[in-house]
Amino acid sequence: MYKILVTRRLPGSWLDMLKQLAEVEMWDGIDAPPKSWILSKISDKDGIIVTLTEKIDKEVIDAGRELKVISTYSVGYDHIDVPYAKARGIRVTYTPEVLTDATADLIFGLMIAVSRRIVEGDRMIRSGGWNVPWYPEFMLGKEISHSTLGILGMGRIGKAVLKRAKGFDMNVIFNSRRQHDVDARYVDLDSLLSQSDFLVVTVDLNKDTYHMLDYSKLTKMKSSAFLINASRGAIINQADLVKVLSEGKIAGAALDVFEKEPLGPDDPLTKFSNVVLTPHLGSATRETREKMAEVAVKNLINCLRGESPLYEVTL
Structure with missing residues (x-):
């Protein structure tokens, strides 16, 4: 045997x-x-x-x-x-x-959660902070529909995210090692960063993508943009992301993966109300x-x- x-x-x-x-x-x-x-x-x-x-x-x-x-x-x-x-x-x-569909589903869940402030609202209710029933400027978020989605990496998961984005009438742009015959517009990396309302990371981790998104790259994003990562944590320089968030350079982030896992409760990322964190749940169905x-x-x-x-x- x-x-x-x-x-x-x-x-x-x-x-x-x-x-x-x-x-x-x-x-x-x-x-x-x-x-x-x-x-x-x-x-x-x-x-x-x-x-x-x-x-x-x-x-x-x-x-x-x-x-x-x-x-x-x-x-x-x-x-x-x-x-x-x-x-x-x-x-x-x-x-x-x-695991392609499960991960793509989670990515959209993260996008909605961070842009519509779902987790933040949940925390508010649980902590007793919901004191006013409703008013016009209460907890305003960002619409996904008709926004520009930037996909970094157009492999299986990137294509699955693209498929879902079309259901939301999103304008999709992408950057990858090679161009793909997909219903999205290929752009260079700097254009992807500067044009995206939502930047989704789906590239593999290798020597070329390690810390691919550092401070110099992250600060090219819109101040109103959201960063979503369910690929590998080390593609983003986590310390640089904390700095960018602290300086208000981007609107927020939703992360399922981290440079070191598990992420501790005292990690700086846990201190931001505009950051949604999940414990590596991409394939967790x-x-x-x-x-x-x-x-x-x-x-x-x-x-x-x-x-x-x-x-x-x-x-």
Whole structure:
């Protein structure tokens, strides 16, 4: 039988199916397993299923002497040294597409929440601060309909956001590594920043996009604009974003991802009433997370059988 290491419990019954085909050793805690645990268990494993919180670097890969496949339960794979794994003849798989709609839905939820001050209003009621029933200038927000949406990155999630934006009659512009045949206007990055009422980040995290949005870029946004990020936290220089928010350079932000997770309650971002924060919920629907488990397990099994996985990382 194959020997498999699994670094997290996964929703649904797909791990039960895997146990019928392989000897499975799994970390059963809620917190991420320490690297020392992975190193102590991986030497005789044929495959490993990991999540974003586990760093699969050269040390881990070298410790996996029998390792044939790394299956990540995520669309991102920046936590894996893919070139080194490939050089060792180890296949790397991932779970794109299945989380596209769930993430795009959350992005629109974040846009509406921050622009219409939904979370701020909820806090006001809960704290006893709603003292006047209604007046014309009470808690005015920003309309999404007919606004300009800027999408940074036009991959699967960017296209799903575009599809939803059309239902809101938004004017959509985008910037990405290459132009796409989509119903939106391609612009350069500076134009995207300066023209967008809502700037949505959907690019992957890599050496070129790390801290792509720093102070010099963020200050090119409109003072009335909102920044939305459900991709990777490190694409935005978080300290610079705090500075921009403190100076009132943008109208607000809605963030599902952060440079360091979990975000602590004393983080400066938690002090802004015009910032909506969610704890990395992009793919967090039962349907999506169970489908991700299915894909991660099938990717692993297919590779071990010498078959094509559903989704393989290519360089």
